[in-house]
Amino acid sequence: xxxxxxxxxxxxxxxxxxxxxxxxLGSIDVLLIPQTQKDKKGVAYTIxxxxxxxxxxxxYIDFPMVADEETFVDAGKxxxxxxxxxTKLGKSSAFVTLGDPSVYSTYGYIVKALEGKVEIETIPGxxxxxxxxxxxxRPLVEKDExxxxxxxxxxxxxxxxxxxxxxxxxxxxxxxxxERVANHLMKHYMEEDGILVQRCGFKEAIVHTDVxxxxxxxxxxxxLVLSRKEEVV
Amino acid sequence: xxxxxxxxxxxxxxxxxxxxxxxxLGSIDVLLIPQTQKDKKGVAYTIxxxxxxxxxxxxYIDFPMVADEETFVDAGKxxxxxxxxxTKLGKSSAFVTLGDPSVYSTYGYIVKALEGKVEIETIPGxxxxxxxxxxxxRPLVEKDExxxxxxxxxxxxxxxxxxxxxxxxxxxxxxxxxERVANHLMKHYMEEDGILVQRCGFKEAIVHTDVxxxxxxxxxxxxLVLSRKEEVV
Numbered sequence: 001x002x003x004x005x006x007x008x009x010x011x012x013x014x015x016x017x018x019x020x021x022x023x024x025l026g027s028i029d030v031l032l033i034p035q036t037q038k039d040k041k042g043v044a045y046t047i048x049x050x051x052x053x054x055x056x057x058x059x060y061i062d063f064p065m066v067a068d069e070e071t072f073v074d075a076g077k078x079x080x081x082x083x084x085x086x087t088k089l090g091k092s093s094a095f096v097t098l099g100d101p102s103v104y105s106t107y108g109y110i111v112k113a114l115e116g117k118v119e120i121e122t123i124p125g126x127x128x129x130x131x132x133x134x135x136x137x138r139p140l141v142e143k144d145e146x147x148x149x150x151x152x153x154x155x156x157x158x159x160x161x162x163x164x165x166x167x168x169x170x171x172x173x174x175x176x177x178x179e180r181v182a183n184h185l186m187k188h189y190m191e192e193d194g195i196l197v198q199r200c201g202f203k204e205a206i207v208h209t210d211v212x213x214x215x216x217x218x219x220x221x222x223x224l225v226l227s228r229k230e231e232v233v
Numbered sequence: 234x235x236x237x238x239x240x241x242x243x244x245x246x247x248x249x250x251x252x253x254x255x256x257x258l259g260s261i262d263v264l265l266i267p268q269t270q271k272d273k274k275g276v277a278y279t280i281x282x283x284x285x286x287x288x289x290x291x292x293y294i295d296f297p298m299v300a301d302e303e304t305f306v307d308a309g310k311x312x313x314x315x316x317x318x319x320t321k322l323g324k325s326s327a328f329v330t331l332g333d334p335s336v337y338s339t340y341g342y343i344v345k346a347l348e349g350k351v352e353i354e355t356i357p358g359x360x361x362x363x364x365x366x367x368x369x370x371r372p373l374v375e376k377d378e379x380x381x382x383x384x385x386x387x388x389x390x391x392x393x394x395x396x397x398x399x400x401x402x403x404x405x406x407x408x409x410x411x412e413r414v415a416n417h418l419m420k421h422y423m424e425e426d427g428i429l430v431q432r433c434g435f436k437e438a439i440v441h442t443d444v445x446x447x448x449x450x451x452x453x454x455x456x457l458v459l460s461r462k463e464e465v466v
Contacts, residue, residue, distance in 0.1 A: 006370075008363075010251070018359065019255060020248035102366035102373040103380070111370055122367035124359045126251065130241075133335035134355035137239075137344055140335040144387040146395050147336070149380040161398040162379050165391070 002029075004083050004118050005094040006101040006111065008125020009047045012201025012222070016126045017048060024123060025051040029091035032079055034106055035060040043222070044096045061095070063106045076109025080117070083110070087118045100125040104151060104172065128224055129170035132197040136207045140226065141168045152177040156184075163188045168228040178215040181225055185211065194227035235262075237316050237351050238327040239334040239344065241358020242280045245434030245455070249359045250281060257356060258284040262324035265312055267296040267339055276455070277329045294328070296339045309342025313350070316343070320351045333358040337384060337405065361457055362403035365430040369440045373459065374401045385410040389417075396421045404458040411448040414458055418444065427460035 005024050010016035017025075025031075025048055033045055061079045064071060079095065086093045097105040101122050114120060129149065133140045141147040148166035150159055152173045163169065163184055174181050185191045194211035198204075198220045208214035211225060238257050243249035250258075258264075258281055266278050294312045297304060312328065319326045330338040334355050347353060362382065366373045374380040381399035383392055385406045396402065396417060407414050418424045427444035431437075431453045441447035444458060 006367075008367075013253070015253035015256070016251050016357065018243070018249050018251055020246070022252060023248070100363045100367075100373075102363055102371070104374055104376070105372070108372040108375050111372075120370050122370050124249065124363040124367040126357045126359065127363060130333045130335055130357040130360060134239075134241075134333075134357040137353050137355050138335070139338070139341040139344075140333075141337060141382065141384070142341050143337070144384050146384065146387060146391065147382040148395075148399065149374065149382075151374070151377050151379065154377040154379060158379065158398070162381075165394040165398055166381065 002087050002090050002092045004087065004114065004120050005092070006107045006120065006122040007094050007096045008100040008123060009044050009096050009098060010126035010201060011099055011128045011131040012043070012047060012199065012205075014047050014050060016131065016201055017051065018123065018125070021048070021123050021125065022051045024094065026053050027092065028056070028094045030057045030059060030082075030086045030093040032059050032061050032082065032093060032095040034063040034095075034097070044098050047098075048096060072106060072109050073113075075106065076113040079110045080113035083114060084117055097125070100127045103127055103149070128200055129172070129226065132170075132195075132200045132224055132226055135197060135200055135205055136195055136226070138195075138226075140170070152181060156180065159184055160187070163190075169226070171225040171227070174223055174225060175218070175221045178218050182212050182215045185225075185227055188229065190227040190229055192230055194225055196223060196225050198223045200224065235320050235323050235325045237320065237347065237353050238325070239340045239353065239355040240327050240329045241333040241356060242277050242329050242331060243359035243434060244332055244361045244364040245276070245280060245432065245438075247280050247283060249364065249434055250284065251356065251358070254281070254356050254358065255284045257327065259286050260325065261289070261327045263290045263292060263315075263319045263326040265292050265294050265315065265326060265328040267328070267330070268293040277331050280331075281329060305339060305342050306346075308339065309346040312343045313346035316347065317350055330358070333360045336360055336382070361433055362405070362459065365403070365428075365433045365457055365459055368430060368433055368438055369428055369459070371428075371459075373403070385414060389413065392417055393420070396423075401461040402459070404460070407456055407458060408451070408454045411451050415445050415448045418458070418460055421462065423460040423462055425463060427458055429456060429458050431456045433457070
């Protein structure tokens with residue numbers, strides 16, 4: 001049966017793909033890749049290139065980095081149409097996404113546009129926040145702690161409210177919003193135990209423990225911050 | 234160089250181990266496994282048994298399911314002593330954990346007890362909440378949504394505060410606390426879009442869309458709930 005797969009390729013290291021992701025990538029006929037910049041293969045492609053079978057058909061889907069909702073819905077429909085026609089031809093296809101397909105991925109737009117028209121299987125991936133915690137050999141959460149994943153495209157008001165109630169935090173989408181992250185960390189007394197992780201999952205990955213200073217200097221898109229409230233003794 | 238590894242084996246399916254986890258499991262000399270019940274091999278062991286090399290040394294570490302902080306600290310020290318002596322003998326060792334080693338794992342107690350005495354590498358794993366979302370082909374979070382991981386051993390008061398501010402939620406450690414989860418979902422109008430996932434990652438995995446009813450009937454330890462606030466149109 002030809003099927004459509006949504007595949008998480010993890011944070012960057014090809015060895016952090018699951019065995020299942022690697023196996024499925026080696027079996028599909030058509031690969032759909034989100035293209036955020038013209039003429040660029042994209043990070044997801046370079047991570048999993050080695051697992052693809054020879055002569056695989058590659059289709060780029062135009063998912064711009066910054067766009068309105070309508071553009072994303074249209075891109076999802078464009079992808080869905082390709083997937084539906086490939087499935088009718090008896091071909092299996094996959095859409096790949098950095099990290100995990102269920103966490104801030106444009107994959108959701110494709111699933112919605114497919115609306116039960118083809119068989120779908122989602123293969124989870126290692127999230128950047130788990131990979132960053134692993135790189136630093138530190139827990140994200142223990143015991144009864146609440147973990148909150150904070151996307152920095154949310155409003156300051158909502159972020160502030162979330163920081164008040166949680167114990168541990170992963171700040172995502174921080175690129176070009178570094179000053180706001182620094183302000184939130186300082187406001188909630190979380191700079192001491194914070195780390196900034198750049199290019200987690202790649203060979204050049206770095207863990208910075210001077211989080212405020214590193215935020216001021218950050219110029220890398222693939223960056224996140226982990227922090228936690230200081231324990232009240 | 235002999236090294237100590239903390240390895241996440243994912244939610245249950247051996248194919249959801251990363252390529253790296255499988256490779257390292259095949260190379261180590263000594264395997265440390267958390268034992269929660271006497272004379273039971275444990276779920277983590279059955280998931281990764283096939284990747285271990287023949288004649289590997291297996292050491293069980295007594296991490297009881299319910300215990301006070303001191304018991305866990307002692308178990309961490311016990312594990313650390315074994316790891317340190319094995320490392321001195323030039324042997325590599327690993328501690329395995331279901332899901333990801335940084336998310337509610339007893340692995341943190343071992344890392345603390347080792348305090349830089351040996352070289353440590355943590356290998357991340359697929360979390361149960363990512364695997365559950367994948368199984369249901371639904372996003373955990375999109376766009377600017379805040380994702381909160383709520384452990385049901387936290388107090389009702391803290392859980393209530395967290396539910397007020399987030400958009401999407403994964404409820405963990407729900408076994409024997411199902412009524413409390415149901416009450417929280419109903420209080421915050423989240424039962425409509427909730428799912429209960431049992432034995433996610435295993436062959437017998439089930440996604441229940443009637444979340445409140447399924448909570449009343451749940452008898453499975455490996456169960457979690459995903460939910461989100463209904464969109465205000």
